[in-house]
Amino acid sequence: MGDPRISMINERLRRIRHIIAVSGGKGGVGKSLTASILALTLVRKGCKVGLFDLDFTSPSTHIILGIRGVQPKEEKGIIPPKVHSLEYMSIIYYTGDHALPLRGTDVSNALIELLSITKWGKLDFLVIDMPPGIGDATLDIIRLIKNIGFLVVTTQSQLAFETVRKLITLLKELNVPVMGVVENMKVSKSSISKRQVQKLGITFLGEIPFDKKIEKSMGRMDRLPRTVFMKKVEEIVSNLDFRC
Amino acid sequence: MHEWALAEAVITAASQIAEKEGLKEVTELNIKVGELQQIELDILNFALSQQKQNKFKNAKISIKIEKAKLKCRVCGNQWIFSREKLDKDSVEAIHFVPEIAHTFIKCPKCGSPDFDVLQGRGVWLESIRGVK
Numbered sequence: 616m617g618d619p620r621i622s623m624i625n626e627r628l629r630r631i632r633h634i635i636a637v638s639g640g641k642g643g644v645g646k647s648l649t650a651s652i653l654a655l656t657l658v659r660k661g662c663k664v665g666l667f668d669l670d671f672t673s674p675s676t677h678i679i680l681g682i683r684g685v686q687p688k689e690e691k692g693i694i695p696p697k698v699h700s701l702e703y704m705s706i707i708y709y710t711g712d713h714a715l716p717l718r719g720t721d722v723s724n725a726l727i728e729l730l731s732i733t734k735w736g737k738l739d740f741l742v743i744d745m746p747p748g749i750g751d752a753t754l755d756i757i758r759l760i761k762n763i764g765f766l767v768v769t770t771q772s773q774l775a776f777e778t779v780r781k782l783i784t785l786l787k788e789l790n791v792p793v794m795g796v797v798e799n800m801k802v803s804k805s806s807i808s809k810r811q812v813q814k815l816g817i818t819f820l821g822e823i824p825f826d827k828k829i830e831k832s833m834g835r836m837d838r839l840p841r842t843v844f845m846k847k848v849e850e851i852v853s854n855l856d857f858r859c
Numbered sequence: 860m861h862e863w864a865l866a867e868a869v870i871t872a873a874s875q876i877a878e879k880e881g882l883k884e885v886t887e888l889n890i891k892v893g894e895l896q897q898i899e900l901d902i903l904n905f906a907l908s909q910q911k912q913n914k915f916k917n918a919k920i921s922i923k924i925e926k927a928k929l930k931c932r933v934c935g936n937q938w939i940f941s942r943e944k945l946d947k948d949s950v951e952a953i954h955f956v957p958e959i960a961h962t963f964i965k966c967p968k969c970g971s972p973d974f975d976v977l978q979g980r981g982v983w984l985e986s987i988r989g990v991k
């Protein structure tokens with residue numbers, strides 16, 4: 616007769632208008648940075664935003680946003696704490712700095728568990744930071760979350776783009792909406808990525824240059840909003856015509 | 860998993876099944892919970908009794924706990940989970956997300972965190988009875 620947790624998931628997400636999975640075929644292309652800065656940008660526009668770090672084995676968004684010393688509240692479930700005005704959820708509340716080695720089914724189970732116990736507020740956006748590729752976590756959120764849209768991150772590298780092509784093909788086959796592709800860490804003027812994305816019939820959302828200052832801004836809420844990275848994400852968001 | 864969230868999930872899932880099977884009233888509900896979930900039975904029973912409404916008002920709910928059996932992928936050793944060796948924070952973390960066990964539990968024979976949970980993880984609705 617099945618797993619009663621699954622029946623709860625969409626009930627838990629019912630009060631969220633848009634769910635955005637920040638994804639990409641390759642590792643290290645800037646998904647976590649994009650997800651974190653996107654969430655921050657939306658919240659500064661006055662939207663109600665949640666950020667969910669679903670990269671259980673390598674969570675990063677808490678480091679980018681300098682989140683520490685907070686814990687969720689227990690109230691007939693788990694209520695994510697508000698940090699920098701974001702409702703923030705991550706496995707680090709439970710693992711701390713310890714390693715969490717997980718195989719595929721464990722990833723699925725942990726994901727189902729967190730989705731079914733987390734009580735989000737009424738949100739305009741829930742941004743999800745995904746692990747790379749089209750493995751368990753990606754297949755699970757496609758399977759479990761109705762109304763999810765993907766924002767895909769790539770780089771100038773042909774290697775990154777080929778994995779993105781596979782991801783997008785899969786999403787199209789499964790009828791999952793793709794909001795568009797962001798090209799990150801741009802160092803030269805080539806427009807190959809843009810053309811390749813458009814050839815797939817997908818919106819090219821914009822470019823983010825390689826930002827030398829980003830490393831020194833990690834975890835620093837006084838510096839992140841002044842980075843070129845954040846300026847570019849703000850531009851991308853304003854073109855997206857998001858309303859709150 | 861959190862007891863209240865679990866109770867809510869059980870009632871939600873059971874309602875959907877009762878609906879599908881055309882049950883007017885549910886008389887019996889059997890649930891199995893893995894020990895790795897570290898459920899406080901008293902709290903779960905209380906949470907269920909609070910959420911038992913309408914169709915479920917007279918339902919007899921029974922909960923069976925399944926022992927957690929673990930098997931090391933490196934050396935093949937099998938053992939039964941026990942919370943004795945864990946500190947309070949680790950038990951609490953495992954209670955919320957049982958996969959956190961891979962952070963705090965190691966194979967007692969070889970020390971690897973790479974083990975499978977053979978049984979005792981998760982929650983199942985085993986059976987549901989009622990009148991049409």
Ligand SMILES: Nc1ncnc2c1ncn2[C@@H]1O[C@H](COP(=O)(O)OP(=O)(O)OP(=O)(O)O)[C@@H](O)[C@H]1O
Pocket residue numbers: 639641642643644645646647648649670673675745746747799800801823824825826827829830844
């Ligand atoms: N535009 C940029 N300019 C400079 N550095 C960047 C830029 N984008 C990302 N980085 C850096 O690249 C590294 C990888 O970024 P990030 O962790 O966001 O990638 P990811 O795609 O989430 O990786 P993973 O696949 O491991 O989850 C980080 O050190 C980040 O600071």
Ligand SMILES: [Mg+2]
Pocket residue numbers: 646647648670675744745746
């Ligand atoms: Mg990442």
Ligand SMILES: [Zn+2]
Pocket residue numbers: 931932933934935936966967968969970971
């Ligand atoms: Zn072993």
